[in-house]
Amino acid sequence: MRDEYLKKQARWLSEGQIGRRQFITSAIAAGLAVPTALTLATDVLAATPKSGGKLRFGSSYGSTTDALDPGTSENGMSQSINYARGNHLTEVGKDGKLIPELAAGYEPSNGAKTWVFDLRKGVEFHDGKTMTADDVIATFNYHRDENSKSAAKGLLSAIKEIKKDGDNRVIFELEGGNADFPYIVSDYHIMIMPSVDGKIEDPNSPIGTGGYIVESYEAGVRTLMKRNPNFFKEGHAHFDEVEFITLADTTARQNAIMNGDVDFIDNVDPKTVSLLGRVPILEILQTTGTQHYTFPMRVNAAPFDNYDLRMALKYAIKRQELVDKILLGHGEAGNDVPVNASMPFFNTELPVHEFDAEKAAEHYKKSGHSGAIQLSVSDAAFPGAVDAAQLIAASAKEAGIEIELVREPSDGYWSNVWNKKPWSACYWSGRPTQDWMYASAYTADTEWNDTAWKTGESADKFNDLVVMARSETDEDKRKEQYWEAQRLLQDDGGAIVGMWANFIHAHSKTLAHDEHVAANWQADGGKLAERWWFS
Incomplete structure (x- = not known):
């Protein structure tokens, strides 16, 4: 009582x-x-949201090659900017559950081949234009175009037709059933953009429907925004202003939060967690999700086009050592699949890829390779990436494998190194479902297939299984398909998934947030600017 x-x-x-x-x-x-x-x-x-103040967000990400085009967004900085200035048909909520955003609701039919999305009425873009079905259709067609370079192109390849039923209803017809389709349309690349005569004229326009309006944008440096007075979400977007600042250097980022120059930083180096935790004005926020650190080998480039060479490297890595020394225990060892126990249909019977000098040497000998193998790396990939690469080189040496580290500049790493150099370091924030993760980085039709594992008997079978599992409604059959897909990927694919890493942030105690903090991406699902406030 x-x-x-x-x-x-x-x-x-x-x-x-x-x-x-x-x-x-x-x-x-x-x-x-x-x-x-x-x-x-x-x-x-x-705990009561209040309006006002200026949020200064210090990000470890950002490159001078970035752009406002949501389709080319490739790092945490551009993602957070897009979430602040725009919206999607659906979103992953603070509690991890999928909820409507620009859609008021959605329903499947025809075995999940048809999806009907009813749009919210009266939503305005920053320029005053009312959002309609035409804008939604034009946005999706922009990403689906045959000449599109959007990272979402592969995600949307199963769409056969998009049509409207009035100004506020959009109907998607898919090639096959897809129970996960409402998750797909929440992908951060698919920010709904304003259209003109049925087309997206300028994908680099700052205009969106989001809680903040872009005042100035300097790629990879800083972005300043002001609150949108006409934001359709009540009880969101509390700050008067938001400033995103790229602080790629770990020490600079740490000093900025300790000195009060910023209010929030992402990617706290595990080595400095204890230090920052002792600062009276700061709090450490740690969330556990699907973030993982990888070392993709491009299988279309020598020497990684050799199965035994890839297997030699997979067995030459001391993964728990990476967790202990790089993450300082803030995570768990990887097993060369982008799926962990937090996701549905995780294969619990996969072989464990752990350090085995004998197996590594055996596969290396069978590969016929000799000489140093180059690994391109920068801490822009993830905190401690260079140290992790040094540990990999040291353990590989025990198996008779020589790895030469190529230290790459931080600026431009994601446009000049990742997805281009034969072997590099990378991070993935992960996705809520296997289908979404595969469609983002592993299927043959995605721009972000950073291992280039697209052809061959195993890759062909993997791609077929992903399509089959996407529309399979029998849970037991779907499990079998996903388990086999993971087995093929782990064995033949080019991904070395070294470790699963917690998201670690530090923020001023003057910042407040809901009891639930999303872990699907860092910084409260990338929506800190929309969800947090000053206490």
Whole structure:
């Protein structure tokens, strides 16, 4: 009875119906001690969203080659910017569940081959234009175009036709059933853009429907935004201004948060977690999701076009050592598939790829290779990537394999090195479903297939299985298909998934957030600017 009474009083306090003094008086009357009542009042008010202030977000990502085109977004900085200035048909909520965003609702039919999305009415772009079905269709067609370079092109390859039923209903016809399609349309590349005569005229336009309007944009340096007064989401986008600042250097990022020059930083180096945690003005926020650190080998380039060479390297890595020394325990060892136990249909019977000098040497000898193998690396890939590469080189040496580290510049790493050099370091934030993860980075039709594993008996079978599992409604059959897909990928593919890493952030204690913090991406699912506030 007392708990219900206090909950009601707390709700009234958070909604402004009563003041702090009245709340404390009521709490004391209900039997709470004065110190407890004071603390409870402080906690309630801190958890109540307030408007105002300027958020300064220090990001480890960002490159001078970045652009506002959502289709080319390839790092955490551009992702957060897109989420702040735009919206999608659906979104992954703070609790990890999928919810409608620009869509008011959605329904499947015809064995999940047909999906109908009803759009929210009255949503405006920053220039005052009302969003309609035409904008949604034009946005998807922009990514689907045969000449498109969008990273979402592969995700949308199964769409056969898109049509509208009035201004506020969009109908997607797919080649085959896809129960995960509502997840796909939440992909951060598919930000709904304003169209003109049925086409996206300028994908680099800053205009969106999001909570913040772009005031200035300097690629890979900083972006300044102001609150959108006409944002359609009530109770979101609390800051007056948001500034995204690229701080690629780990030390610079750490100093900025310690000195109060920024309010939030991502990718805290595990080595400095304890140090930052002792700073009185800071809090450490750690979330566990699907982020993993990889070393993709492009199988269309020598020497990685050799199966035994790839297997030699997979067995030449001490993965737990990477977790212990690079993540300092803030994660777990990888097993060369982008799937872990947090995802549906995880294959628990896969062989464990752990360090085995004898097996590595055996495969290396069968490969016929000799001489140094180059590994391109930069800490732009992930915190500690260079140190991780050094550990890999040291363990490979025990198996008689020589690895030469090529230290690449941080700026331009994602456009000049990743997905181009034969072997490099990489990070993936992961995806909520296997189909989405595969369609993002492993199927033959995606631009982001950074291993180039697209042809050959195993790759062909893998691609067929992904399509089959996508439309399979029998859970047991779907499990068999996904288990076999993982087996093929782990054995023949070019991905070395070294470790699964927790998201580690540091922020000023003046920042507040909901009790739920999303872990599908870093920084509260990439939506910190929309979801947080100053207490």
